[in-house]
Amino acid sequence: xxxxxxxxIFWGVxxxxxxxxxxKKKINIQYEFFDxxxxxxxxxxxxxxxxxxxxxxxxxxxxLTPLGAIGVCLFLIFSxxxxxxxxxxxxxxxxxxxxxISVFFPYFIFEIIRILITGSDVTFVQFIKDVTCINxxxxxxxxxxxxxxxxLVYWLIRILPITNKYFIYSxxxxxxxxxxxxxxxxxxxxxSLSFAVGILFSNSKEHLKIEKSxxxxxxxxxxxxxxxxxxxxxxxTEVIRSSPEMIYNLFQLMIKLSYALFVLEFIMxxxxxxxxxxxxxxxxxxxxxxxxxxxxxxxxxxxxxxxxFAFLITSLSGSLLFxxxxxxxxxxxxxIFVGRPHESF
Numbered sequence: 001x002x003x004x005x006x007x008x009i010f011w012g013v014x015x016x017x018x019x020x021x022x023x024k025k026k027i028n029i030q031y032e033f034f035d036x037x038x039x040x041x042x043x044x045x046x047x048x049x050x051x052x053x054x055x056x057x058x059x060x061x062x063x064l065t066p067l068g069a070i071g072v073c074l075f076l077i078f079s080x081x082x083x084x085x086x087x088x089x090x091x092x093x094x095x096x097x098x099x100x101i102s103v104f105f106p107y108f109i110f111e112i113i114r115i116l117i118t119g120s121d122v123t124f125v126q127f128i129k130d131v132t133c134i135n136x137x138x139x140x141x142x143x144x145x146x147x148x149x150x151x152l153v154y155w156l157i158r159i160l161p162i163t164n165k166y167f168i169y170s171x172x173x174x175x176x177x178x179x180x181x182x183x184x185x186x187x188x189x190x191x192s193l194s195f196a197v198g199i200l201f202s203n204s205k206e207h208l209k210i211e212k213s214x215x216x217x218x219x220x221x222x223x224x225x226x227x228x229x230x231x232x233x234x235x236x237t238e239v240i241r242s243s244p245e246m247i248y249n250l251f252q253l254m255i256k257l258s259y260a261l262f263v264l265e266f267i268m269x270x271x272x273x274x275x276x277x278x279x280x281x282x283x284x285x286x287x288x289x290x291x292x293x294x295x296x297x298x299x300x301x302x303x304x305x306x307x308x309f310a311f312l313i314t315s316l317s318g319s320l321l322f323x324x325x326x327x328x329x330x331x332x333x334x335x336i337f338v339g340r341p342h343e344s345f
Contacts, residue, residue, distance in 0.1 A: 029273050029280065033264075034201060039078050040283030041267055041276050046074035047286040048279075051293050051315070054140070055308065066232065066255060069187070072143055073194045073260035075286075079147060080198025083154055088202070092158055099151055101333050103287075104133060106326050107144060110291045113322075114138060118298065139294030146188050150195040168203055171196045179253070183246050190252035197257070221265035228258030288326065289319040 031037035053068030086098065108131040115122055122130070122137065129135040133148040157170050175196040182189035231254040234240055240251055270276060282289070293315040300307070 029276055031267075033268065034081055034205065037280060038267060039082070040280045042074055042078055042264065042279075042283070043286040044279030044282030044284075045263055045267070046071040046078075047282055047289050049074075050140075050290060054293065054297060055311065066259070069190060069252070069256045070259045070263070073191060073256045074263060075143070076147070076150070076191055076194035077198040077201070077260060077264075079150065080154075080195040080200075081202045082198075083151070084199045084202035087158060092155065095155055095158075101330055103144070103147065104131075105329065105333065106287070106322075107131065107133065107136075107138070107291065109325065109329065110322065111138060114291075114295050118295065138291065139298050140290070141294075142187055143290075146191065154195075154199075164203065168200065171199055179249070180246070183249065186245070186249050186252060189249040190256050193253065193257060194260070197261075217265055217268050221262055221269060224258050224262035224265060228255050228262060231255045231258065285316075285319045285323045288322040289315060292318040292322055 029037055029041075031041065049067040049071035053064050053066075053071070056062075056064030056067075087095075111127075111131050114120070115127075120137070126135075126137065130137040130141075133141070133144045136142065136144050138144075153174055154171070157167060157174070160167075160170075162170070172193075175192050179189055179192040182192060231251050235248075235251045235255065240248060267276070293311075296311055296315045296318065300311070
């Protein structure tokens, strides 16, 4: 299938499914760099990039392969930013409780549902390793294992009696070391700096003066797009493809990180609020859609236009149902932990 036709159909149908709900509504989204709306828009873009990559891969479209890792890079940047903002407000209080309620317990519920639906033959030990994200069995579950490692490393560094300056040094030092440690796993190696970049954005937010549609934004966007495209082009050469794995992973890292940062600049420049609101809506269900679409891909292969449409409808419906279930479960867990469903911690 021609990748241009596929991409246009996928994104067109995706936008249509949500845009119909806002057709008669006046949209006036206000957002600043890395505020809640900005993060939701970015996460919405990220999940659509990931889903596009995965369907394209099933259809044999290799040209779309980088999109998935760019989307994951965005997710990790937002995760790093969010976790550091949470620490600055609450220190390490409720650190693991928050992660369990927002990430790991929803995955636990999802895995029970997925195993029942797919009829997977799983031993008790495999199930425990799965739901604790030590060895996830869910399609594309490697991301959750990597996220668990990021959370653990962040917490271990934060409980050390060091200044914020040395905290940042430690984060980037470990990120660089992890690049070499993950040399046998390209998916994790190419994301080794993503979480740390999010932390850096949070730590430097007082010094970042990023306005919408400024000349500096345009220059930054062009530069980042150029760097990503340059490394992507060089990666196609026989010299790089036959080079040692560490060199190849470095090129992969530069491609994904450069394009992800370009997307952040693109959001600040993009003027059409209705389209941004579509991304924002996807952002609300991005985690659920990440999990659900993997299961749907496992159940049936979207190998034609009709099946792509069916996949989108099924994935979105399942994600919305799972999102609604998560809201109920989170309120229940908050009642158990803090006694009040609407109290944050």
